[in-house]
Amino acid sequence: MTETWRSLVNIKDLGRWMAGQGLGDAPIVNPHALTGGTQNVLVAFERGGVSMVLRRPPAHAQTDGDVVIKREARLLAALGATEVPHPRFIAGCSDPTVLGASFYVMEAVEGFNAHTALPRPFDADPALRRHLGLALADCIASLGRLDYVSLGLSDLGKPHGFLERQVARWRKQLDGYSRYSGWQGPAALGDIDGVGDWLDSNRPAYQPPGIIHGDVHLANVLYRLDAPKVAALVDWELSTVGDPLVDLGWLLCHWPDADGRGVASTGATPWQGFPSAGDLIARYAETSGRDVSAIKWYAVLACYKRAVIIEGTYARALAGLADMATGRLLHDRAAGLIDRAFGFVEA
Numbered sequence: 001m002t003e004t005w006r007s008l009v010n011i012k013d014l015g016r017w018m019a020g021q022g023l024g025d026a027p028i029v030n031p032h033a034l035t036g037g038t039q040n041v042l043v044a045f046e047r048g049g050v051s052m053v054l055r056r057p058p059a060h061a062q063t064d065g066d067v068v069i070k071r072e073a074r075l076l077a078a079l080g081a082t083e084v085p086h087p088r089f090i091a092g093c094s095d096p097t098v099l100g101a102s103f104y105v106m107e108a109v110e111g112f113n114a115h116t117a118l119p120r121p122f123d124a125d126p127a128l129r130r131h132l133g134l135a136l137a138d139c140i141a142s143l144g145r146l147d148y149v150s151l152g153l154s155d156l157g158k159p160h161g162f163l164e165r166q167v168a169r170w171r172k173q174l175d176g177y178s179r180y181s182g183w184q185g186p187a188a189l190g191d192i193d194g195v196g197d198w199l200d201s202n203r204p205a206y207q208p209p210g211i212i213h214g215d216v217h218l219a220n221v222l223y224r225l226d227a228p229k230v231a232a233l234v235d236w237e238l239s240t241v242g243d244p245l246v247d248l249g250w251l252l253c254h255w256p257d258a259d260g261r262g263v264a265s266t267g268a269t270p271w272q273g274f275p276s277a278g279d280l281i282a283r284y285a286e287t288s289g290r291d292v293s294a295i296k297w298y299a300v301l302a303c304y305k306r307a308v309i310i311e312g313t314y315a316r317a318l319a320g321l322a323d324m325a326t327g328r329l330l331h332d333r334a335a336g337l338i339d340r341a342f343g344f345v346e347a
Contacts, residue, residue, distance in 0.1 A: 005033040009043050009054060009099055017098050018105070021091045024048050040065070040237060044108060052090060056103035066102040070094055071156065072236045073104035075211075078151040084143050085230045111222035111231035117267040119225065126273025131228035133275040134283050136221055139230045140251065141288035144210035144244025151211075157241035159209030166301055167196045170308045177311065182318035188331070189311060190338040195304045198345055204294035207243045214238025216247045217254035218268060248284050249298025252277050253306060253340065263306075263336055296344050303341035307334040 011028050019025045026048035034042035034053065043054045055072070057065020073092035080089060092104035112119050114132060122128050148154065158165075174192070177183050186192050213220075215238045222231045256262035260271030268274065275283070285292045310330040317327025 005041055005043050008041055008056060008059060008101075009103075011045075013098055014054065015047075017093060018047065018091070023091060040069070040235075051108035052105050053087070053108050054103055054105050056099060056101050066094070066096070068237050069102040069104060072239065073102075075153065075156065075236055075239050076104070076106060078153055082146055082151070084146065085139060085232045086236075087232050087234060109222045109232040109234070111224055113219065114221065114223055114268045115218040115266050118269065122223075122228070123270070126270075128228045129268075129271075129273035130275050130279075132223060133280060135223075135228055135230050136216070136218075136251065137248075137275075137280045137283040138287050139221075139233060140213065140216055140244070140247040141284050143213060143233075144247065144288055144290070146211050148209070148211050148241050153211065153241060156211075156239075157209075159241050159243075162209065162242035163203050163206075166305070167199050170305050171196055174308045174311065177315035180315040180319040180321070183315040189307060189335050191342075192304065192307060192338050195300065195338060195341045195345075199297065199301055199304060202297055204297050207245060207290060209241055210244040212238075212240050212242050212244055212246050214240060214246070214250070216251045218266060243298075244288070245290060245292065245295065245298045246301065248281070248292070248295060249300075250302040250306070251280065252295070252299040253302035253337070253344075255280065263303075263340055264333060296347065299344045300341045303337040303344065307337040307341075310334050310337075 009031070011031050015028050018028075024047075029046040031043055031045040034044050041056050041058055045052055045054070055069065057069055070092070073089065076086060076089040077092070079086045087106040087109050090105045090107060092102070093099070094102045096102065114122070117123075118129070122132065148156065171193075174186050178185065213233055213236060215235055216233065220235045221233060223229065224231045254263055255277050256266055256268075256271060256274070258271075258276065260266065260269065281292050281295055284290070311334045313322050314327035314331035314334070316322040317324045
């Protein structure tokens with residue numbers, strides 16, 4: 001990222017805005033950037049004894065960052081009365097005169113990220129690691145069971161024709177990267193068009209809609225420190241209403257194999273004890289009550305969609321709008337995802 005977080009988040013302006021929202025006038029203490037995502041800016045701080053995190057789009061967002069941030073804020077606010085683990089929403093702002101873009105503030109979540117490392121006792125107990133994986137399957141099943149209409153989210157997405165729109169929507173985003181100078185085009189990712197064609201030809205039947213997180217994998221999960229349970233799903237920027245099996249497919253796309261290898265390296269070691277992909281599918285089917293017979297299609301869709309999304313960082317890097325080392329890493333990962341998609345097709 002070419003800009004620093006301080007150029008995007010003026011702490012004095014943030015403090016004045018929070019006071020104006022009736023959140024007290026305590027000073028903001030220890031503001032600092034959080035790492036882990038490439039699509040948005042995260043700034044952690046303390047205020048009035050509460051640890052908080054601000055989230056806003058970068059200066060050069062790939063999509064309409066304001067729309068994404070406002071949707072995230074709305075969803076987190078709606079989840080407040082549910083049992084789905086998520087960061088508690090504090091306040092949001094859609095006035096660009098405050099910090100230059102829409103943003104929201106949420107409460108920081110205490111927990112650990114298994115993708116980074118496993119703390120004691122999880123690193124020493126295979127049974128606990130198995131429960132970590134199954135708890136994540138339970139979590140996304142509970143999200144898909146929510147009544148999005150009663151939560152006031154009936155217009156969050158367009159569930160009718162949701163699956164039919166997927167390939168065209170993400171193919172359009174991929175083609176749109178041609179606006180960045182230096183990008184070589186989709187052919188550099190392998191036969192990504194072949195994956196899209198397979199998806200269009202093998203689309204499964206309609207499933208009752210529900211809320212989708214959109215980016216479920218170990219890097220976007222915080223686990224409780226005292227038990228093998230999910231403390232919160234984070235990074236809700238791809239959330240919408242549609243077919244909830246998309247979340248299971250996304251999880252399978254990113255889930256490491258029996259030897260711990262996946263589309264990216266993981267700090268969740270040792271991997272022994274974590275449930276297999278088949279275990280996750282069976283657990284989700286049991287707790288969600290949904291038909292998972294076509295789950296291969298959703299895993300292929302996840303590989304396709306994820307490849308398109310992260311290729312955007314590479315395209316931006318080539319135009320000088322993102323870090324080149326990160327861009328090259330994600331480009332290689334995107335090509336690997338297309339290979340993984342064909343692996344699912346042939347399985």
